Amino acid sequence: MWKRIQAITNYRKTSPSCDSDAALPDALNDFYVWFEAQNNTEAENSIPPQNDQVLCLTVAEVMRTLRGVNPRKAAGPDNIPGRVLRECADQLADVLTDIFNISLSCIVVPTCFKTTTIVPVPKKSTVSCLNDYRIVALTSIIMK
Template sequence: MLREAATNGDTTDLEEYTSMTSYISKCINDVTISKSITTLSNQKPWMTAKVRALLKSRDSAFRAGDKDALRTALAKVSQAIREAKPTHSQRIHGHFQSSGDTQRMWQGIQSITNYRPAPPACDSDASFPDALNSFYTRFEAQNDLTVRKTIPPPEDQVLCLTKADVRKTLCRVNPWKAAGPDNIPGRVLRECAEQLADVFTDIFNISLSSAIVPTCLKTTTIIPVPKKFPVSCLNDYHPVALKPIIMKCFERLIMRQIKDLLPPSLDPMQFV
């Protein structure tokens, strides 16, 4: 259906076809449930996930008015706390067992004192994003050469990806990877690999045959991360680029195809 909407005669508009990522993002927003998690500043350092779960069970029994369940929940909470405190104490003592490991010693001191570094202050200057953008794109501003597309020879064989390879790559996506500007998280691509493999295989093969990369897959979100504190100039920011995860999958598939064509004499640690 998506390809038919983007096809006019024998030509498929790749930009319109790839806009299906916006539809995926809309579906994610429709079914995603937002939750607010409150973290108390006086939370005990020995608090564990097991104790938190038992405390929730205790509160549920109290609100329900079930005295027997509340009595059982209180006993379990007390037992879990008695187990959590010695475990936390042993973990702290482990930081001071080796006098030569100063890093672990400082980690133990920070844990005892509940030390938390102050978050860096955000620059409130409205012109700061424009200044960063000009700083990061200064190399492109000096390049006045016109990009020309090279027409491949007719005897060249175009790479063709299979649905099995695309599905395998989607299943291996790290669900904890940060999403790019398309707002499609890795967990969605991984869990819905079987349903998305067909359409993405088609998009990838059209892109390879036409030698065109869709604009939405080339869009990148730049996150400026300070190299040091305090920041004194724009060069003290390290730009971290967040690309769409599906574009990373595309690049990984192409890399495998290229590596298969390379001679075996290539060093396995050579970057492609």
């Protein structure tokens, strides 16, 4: 049906091209490379003061959140699709609850949750400069 609609409306898929400037891919790489810089700072464990109450998540809260994950969202750098998190919420809730609670009690976010994948997305069909792109940072769905 979609092919027929495309034929009737004379739909032609246009892909962004940068034929006019052969140096554009190199310029993009140089521009976005600073996002990929390694963070070499060590995570420091902090002990909360004695009178502070540490936030603690329950398995039910984590399971409810996992079941509410949008399966159409793009997977982040961990390549775990939202559909897997949603469908396997019962099995993953216990493990993720432990990870989240340990992270909250130690006041440290695991390094693997901090990584992102930077994707330049064209704003226009014809790309001529770096400003014709917008940055999309794909973060792990578990981190969100």
